[in-house]
Amino acid sequence: MKYLKLLFSFALALGIFFTLNNKFGSIPPLGKFLNPYSGVWQNEADESISGEISIPGLKDKVTVHYDAQLIPHIFAQNDLDLYRAQGYITAKHRLWQMEFQTYAAAGRLSEILGENALTYDRQERRRGMVYGAEQAIKKMSEDTESMGFTEAYVDGVNSYINQLKSKDFPVEYKLLNYKPEAWSTKKNALLLMYMTKMLAGGDEDIENTNALRLFGKERFDLLFPDFFDVTEPVIPKETDWSFIDVPQTPVPFSKPVLDSIATTIDKPDPNYGSNNWAVSGEKSYSENAILANDPHLGLNLPSIWFVMQLHTPNHNVFGATLPGALAIIIGFNEYISWGQTNATRDVVDWYKIEFNEDGTKYRYNNAWKDVTYRIEEIKIKGKATFKDSIRYTHHGPVVYDKNFKSDREKAGYAMKWIGHVGGNTQRTFLNLNRSKNYTDYLQALTHYVAPAQNFIFASTEGDIALWVQGKLPNKWEGQGKFIMDGSQPKNDWQSYIPQAFNAHTKNPERGFVSSANQHPVDEAYPFYVFNDGFETYRNRVINSYFSSKDKFNIQDFKDLHNNNFNLKASELMPYMLENMDTSELTLEEKVIFDQAKAWKYNNDIHEVGPSIWRQWYGKLYNMVWDEFDVEGTALDAPSTYQTIYLLKNKGEDAFMDILETPKTETAKDLFLLAFKEAAAHLMEIKSEEGNYRWVNYKGTYAGHLLQGLPAFSRFDIPIGGGRNIVNATSENWGPSWRMIVEMTSPPTALGIYPGGQSGNPGSKYYDNFIDDWAAGKYHQLNFLQSDVATDVVISTQTLTPTKE
Amino acid sequence: MRTNTTNFIATIVLAIILSLFLPWWSIMIAALVTGLLIPLKKTAVFFTPFLAILLFWALYSYILSSANDFTLAKRIAILLPLGGSPYLLILITGIIGGLAAGIAAVFGKQLLIVSKKI
Numbered sequence: 058m059k060y061l062k063l064l065f066s067f068a069l070a071l072g073i074f075f076t077l078n079n080k081f082g083s084i085p086p087l088g089k090f091l092n093p094y095s096g097v098w099q100n101e102a103d104e105s106i107s108g109e110i111s112i113p114g115l116k117d118k119v120t121v122h123y124d125a126q127l128i129p130h131i132f133a134q135n136d137l138d139l140y141r142a143q144g145y146i147t148a149k150h151r152l153w154q155m156e157f158q159t160y161a162a163a164g165r166l167s168e169i170l171g172e173n174a175l176t177y178d179r180q181e182r183r184r185g186m187v188y189g190a191e192q193a194i195k196k197m198s199e200d201t202e203s204m205g206f207t208e209a210y211v212d213g214v215n216s217y218i219n220q221l222k223s224k225d226f227p228v229e230y231k232l233l234n235y236k237p238e239a240w241s242t243k244k245n246a247l248l249l250m251y252m253t254k255m256l257a258g259g260d261e262d263i264e265n266t267n268a269l270r271l272f273g274k275e276r277f278d279l280l281f282p283d284f285f286d287v288t289e290p291v292i293p294k295e296t297d298w299s300f301i302d303v304p305q306t307p308v309p310f311s312k313p314v315l316d317s318i319a320t321t322i323d324k325p326d327p328n329y330g331s332n333n334w335a336v337s338g339e340k341s342y343s344e345n346a347i348l349a350n351d352p353h354l355g356l357n358l359p360s361i362w363f364v365m366q367l368h369t370p371n372h373n374v375f376g377a378t379l380p381g382a383l384a385i386i387i388g389f390n391e392y393i394s395w396g397q398t399n400a401t402r403d404v405v406d407w408y409k410i411e412f413n414e415d416g417t418k419y420r421y422n423n424a425w426k427d428v429t430y431r432i433e434e435i436k437i438k439g440k441a442t443f444k445d446s447i448r449y450t451h452h453g454p455v456v457y458d459k460n461f462k463s464d465r466e467k468a469g470y471a472m473k474w475i476g477h478v479g480g481n482t483q484r485t486f487l488n489l490n491r492s493k494n495y496t497d498y499l500q501a502l503t504h505y506v507a508p509a510q511n512f513i514f515a516s517t518e519g520d521i522a523l524w525v526q527g528k529l530p531n532k533w534e535g536q537g538k539f540i541m542d543g544s545q546p547k548n549d550w551q552s553y554i555p556q557a558f559n560a561h562t563k564n565p566e567r568g569f570v571s572s573a574n575q576h577p578v579d580e581a582y583p584f585y586v587f588n589d590g591f592e593t594y595r596n597r598v599i600n601s602y603f604s605s606k607d608k609f610n611i612q613d614f615k616d617l618h619n620n621n622f623n624l625k626a627s628e629l630m631p632y633m634l635e636n637m638d639t640s641e642l643t644l645e646e647k648v649i650f651d652q653a654k655a656w657k658y659n660n661d662i663h664e665v666g667p668s669i670w671r672q673w674y675g676k677l678y679n680m681v682w683d684e685f686d687v688e689g690t691a692l693d694a695p696s697t698y699q700t701i702y703l704l705k706n707k708g709e710d711a712f713m714d715i716l717e718t719p720k721t722e723t724a725k726d727l728f729l730l731a732f733k734e735a736a737a738h739l740m741e742i743k744s745e746e747g748n749y750r751w752v753n754y755k756g757t758y759a760g761h762l763l764q765g766l767p768a769f770s771r772f773d774i775p776i777g778g779g780r781n782i783v784n785a786t787s788e789n790w791g792p793s794w795r796m797i798v799e800m801t802s803p804p805t806a807l808g809i810y811p812g813g814q815s816g817n818p819g820s821k822y823y824d825n826f827i828d829d830w831a832a833g834k835y836h837q838l839n840f841l842q843s844d845v846a847t848d849v850v851i852s853t854q855t856l857t858p859t860k861e
Numbered sequence: 862m863r864t865n866t867t868n869f870i871a872t873i874v875l876a877i878i879l880s881l882f883l884p885w886w887s888i889m890i891a892a893l894v895t896g897l898l899i900p901l902k903k904t905a906v907f908f909t910p911f912l913a914i915l916l917f918w919a920l921y922s923y924i925l926s927s928a929n930d931f932t933l934a935k936r937i938a939i940l941l942p943l944g945g946s947p948y949l950l951i952l953i954t955g956i957i958g959g960l961a962a963g964i965a966a967v968f969g970k971q972l973l974i975v976s977k978k979i
Contacts, residue, residue: 060975066968066971070968077886078886088885088958089885091953091958093954095885096954097933098925101926101932768940769940818933
């Protein structure tokens with residue numbers, strides 16, 4: 058009996074140990090997780106930002122001043138120390154995020170999240186994310202100086218990781234029960250690939266091909282025109298292009314491949330976008346140029362940006378960094394300021410590949426060419442490693458084949474992507490950080506490959522400029538709109554547009570430059586620019602704002618950032634209200650109709666108009682494009698701009714008809730049908746939640762990077778704006794870094810982002826900017842001119858070389 | 862009663878010392894060892910180390926968390942989910958530690974019984 062008891066109690070003890078030491082489903086290992094001396098309770102603290110830390114490899118002392126926003130101001134004696142310190146300090150505040158993003162980029166989430174992430178991981182591997190990072194490293198290695206800086210950054214991150222005890226691991230590691238691995242230059246490259254995918258990883262070639270096959274060329278061109286009936290391009294229309302002496306690639310005789318494909322890989326959210334603008338001295342209240350930028354990205358916690366100041370005896374720069382990348386990405390130094398919006402160019406194309414009998418060769422130029430195999434090993438937590446063998450052609454990886462999203466035995470679809478070409482993106486930013494004038498800025502841009510950006514510029518000398526910069530293929534008219542035959546050399550990218558011929562403008566007559574993801578140029582530009590989902594609303598609001606008066610001050614800039622005017626709604630809703638048959642509306646519907654009529658087209662938080670518009674237009678859009686809802690066929694419906702154009706100008710078109718009903722509907726019928734559905738839904742919201750005011754309807758939130766974990770996220774952020782509005786804050790994306798820089802000497806700047814400097818959910822600095830950001834407020838950016846602590850410094854930490 | 866108090870204090874002291882160089886399960890070792898060195902009777906075998914570690918973990922958690930306005934505890938109490946109450950999280954933390962310690966002590970007692978009878 059006593060032995061039985063012994064055995065039983067032993068089993069119980071072992072059992073409780075096992076239960077509390079292991080992760081079950083989403084429940085963390087509770088013993089590890091909750092014990093006060095190494096569990097989450099150890100993360101219940103703000104970061105230490107004082108004292109002295111010794112770091113191996115430093116040449117000299119580095120001073121890090123923190124201000125009240127927890128922005129580190131790093132003062133180093135040389136460049137290598139600067140980037141070593143940048144790596145160390147970034148890791149100190151954002152380690153889990155920077156590592157997680159590179160896991161996501163590399164298709165390695167299965168390692169930490171298990172089998173559920175396998176499809177995602179395969180997709181990223183097949184997209185060639187790791188391959189692309191390897192190509193980038195090759196290019197980066199050619200430049201020994203920037204590679205040296207990168208290595209210093211990498212060592213800095215590793216110095217931080219190496220001194221961590223398990224109790225110090227960021228809380229997410231404890232939650233998921235894993236630990237940080239060593240940082241590497243490859244991780245830097247992967248982070249940049251992550252950005253390239255986010256901003257230049259999208260295309261609609263396959264969807265367009267399906268649409269062309271289903272509707273024919275004439276209908277396709279009506280729905281997806283190269284240019285809309287209005288264009289307000291990034292580079293002003295009056296620009297003279299006569300200096301360009303390289304022709305566009307002539308059109309060969311090439312027929313698109315009209316295959317049908319059911320599903321495609323995930324695309325970046327097409328709503329990602331950004332604004333930037335700058336006014337010249339003549340248009341500025343102070344005669345100093347003023348520049349603003351607000352990249353619209355996913356609203357996540359920890360935020361995508363980490364703000365810092367980087368100082369050496371030779372340069373002094375301030376702005377937003379990407380954790381995992383060198384230098385300042387959007388910011389200013391003593392002489393210049395710069396920023397980016399996405400240039401949205403078509404740099405992803407698809408080629409149909411015909412394989413030989415055993416699938417080891419593919420047809421090209423009337424011969425068989427060998428494929429190269431790349432075996433991707435995907436480790437899965439708690440499971441055996443999954444191996445995916447991916448065939449590469451000279452175009453790029455065969456993403457879709459019989460092993461992935463396709464059932465064709467002897468065919469596949471290869472991806473040609475600028476992300477695989479490789480580039481030394483970091484060189485551009487290193488140089489921008491040190492630029493003193495327009496010439497330096499221009500020189501910095503020449504290194505930049507992808508993702509193509511509208512680089513805006515302003516200097517203390519008074520210059521303003523904007524370059525649409527990226528390595529962009531010189532395509533023949535129409536090239537890459539649809540799937541191309543991969544066996545024909547004429548379908549390959551023939552050349553790139555010479556960098557000097559990328560569209561640009563310097564000190565234009567109108568006194569301002571701006572971009573908001575719209576068409577880069579109008580028809581006069583001599584190279585082919587495919588309409589890759591260009592924006593058509595924010596740009597017009599911004600440009601008309603700057604044409605509205607002679608002088609602009611900082612308050613005007615703030616007002617424009619926070620401008621909630623819904624141009625899109627104002628271009629359709631009055632027409633709908635006027636043309637809809639209202640005789641059949643119920644009393645309740647009439648109330649909503651009157652509310653819609655009273656709306657002045659501002660998406661302010663307390664308005665109900667924006668919610669009515671969103672519902673009404675949303676239902677209407679789905680009714681118009683019911684033809685695009687085809688089982689087993691990947692299709693993208695036309696743009697908002699073209700939809701509104703058709704509703705107003707071609708209301709009798711066959712597309713307006715709802716296929717399901719016997720009746721032949723017109724646009725006007727749809728207005729009423731959509732309104733009734735929208736009203737029913739709005740009344741439902743009202744009965745459930747009390748009202749459908751915009752703030753409530755939209756429910757903006759900043760979700761934690763780990764699948765929006767509610768405990769670490771912020772919900773119901775009270776901010777207006779929305780899709781296609783200058784204040785582009787929608788449910789989960791929006792202005793991720795609002796910056797205004799006046800080019801005084803030294804520059805005076807404001808900035809804010811929806812998050813906080815700390816990546817630790819236990820820190821008060823984790824999300825402390827969100828309320829001010831939502832209220833349209835800014836923080837003064839303390840651009841320190843020397844390492845002497847001023848009264849804005851709340852604490853100082855010194856990094857010292859480790860004694861040998 | 863004296864033995865209970867001695868065991869109680871010894872368990873906490875040993876647990877604190879072991880926690881400096883062992884992971885979370887050091888409390889199981891602490892309870893096992895004190896159970897062997899300072900034997901207890903009946904329900905006290907379980908409850909003395911249980912209460913000792915509950916107190917140790919709960920108090921330590923409270924000290925860490927209150928110094929930071931329970932910022933993280935409130936979030937973890939949503940995650941687990943405990944309705945966002947940091948106090949409940951502190952209690953659960955204590956109970957988990959106590960449970961592991963108590964069970965380890967019961968095993969220690971059985972070990973003692975077996976070894977003495979032989």
